[in-house]
Amino acid sequence: MTDTRVRGIDHIGVTVPDLETATLFLVRALGAEVLYDILRRQDGPRGGLDVEQRLGVPAGTKELAVRMLALPGDGPGIELYEFEGPRREPPARPSDFGWQHVAVYTDDLDASVRDCVAAGAILLAGAQPLPGPEAGERNRFAYLRTPWGSTLKLVTYPDPQPWERTASRRRVRPATVGAGAWPTDPDRPGPTAR
Structure with missing residues (x-):
């Protein structure tokens, strides 16, 4: 590699x-x-x-x-x-060429959907189970539109996913807020300097 x-x-x-x-x-x-x-x-x-x-x-x-x-x-x-x-063109839709959405990991999908809608986003459909290789009892997602029209995806996957059983590598899941640390770099201050 x-x-x-x-x-x-x-x-x-x-x-x-x-x-x-x-x-x-x-x-x-x-x-x-x-x-x-x-x-x-x-x-x-x-x-x-x-x-x-x-x-x-x-x-x-x-x-x-x-x-x-x-x-x-x-x-x-x-x-x-x-x-x-x-x-100036309107934001791309998922069916258009180019970067189509930003996905944000959340521990509480329902609360995050409520927060986004209260802040002005439009929920495109209710939360859905993650399909196929990402499935798990509590693994879900929801798509929203930001006030300026970009597509935002909220996702949570606390349960193991089928693809993980055979893959040699894992996806990066954001760390719990407050638990993360800066990458190892002696010239960079630690998390308290944020």
């Missing part, structure tokens, strides 16, 4: 129509925490050839604000972008 030196997903970039509204949704719905602003609204907008080439966006597109958030536990960050520009 080739050593790619890839450790996992660092963050997920999400373009939203309004940075503050999206931040409030993620804080209320998922318990996200604002880490820092990469581009504060009062310091923007940022545009021109550099932005157009770096991000592959149409000419005339400007970054208005960019913010990094963290979800509870050890999962990837969420980097929110707000743009102004000549062309």
Whole structure:
């Protein structure tokens, strides 16, 4: 096997129509925490050839604000972008090409669905059992739409899954909130420095 030196997903970039509204949704719905602003609204907008080439966006597109958030536990960050520009398309649906949803692990699916709906998400259908190789008595999922139209999946799989009996590798399940630690790195402070 080739050593790619890839450790996992660092963050997920999400373009939203309004940075503050999206931040409030993620804080209320998922318990996200604002880490820092990469581009504060009062310091923007940022545009021109550099932005157009770096991000592959149409000419005339400007970054208005960019913010990094963290979800509870050890999962990837969420980097929110707000743009102004000549062309903006609606979010991809699962049937479209490209990254189609973000899945968030939860210990209490029903409570997380309620939190997301209370924060402004739309539940697409009630919670469903995970099928086939992911099945287990308490293993379930639900799909929702965020207020800006992106697809969000909530998933829980506390019970063993059939695929685990024969696989040589396991999926990474986020650690219990508060129980995780930074990856081994002598130059990085421990979890209390978050």
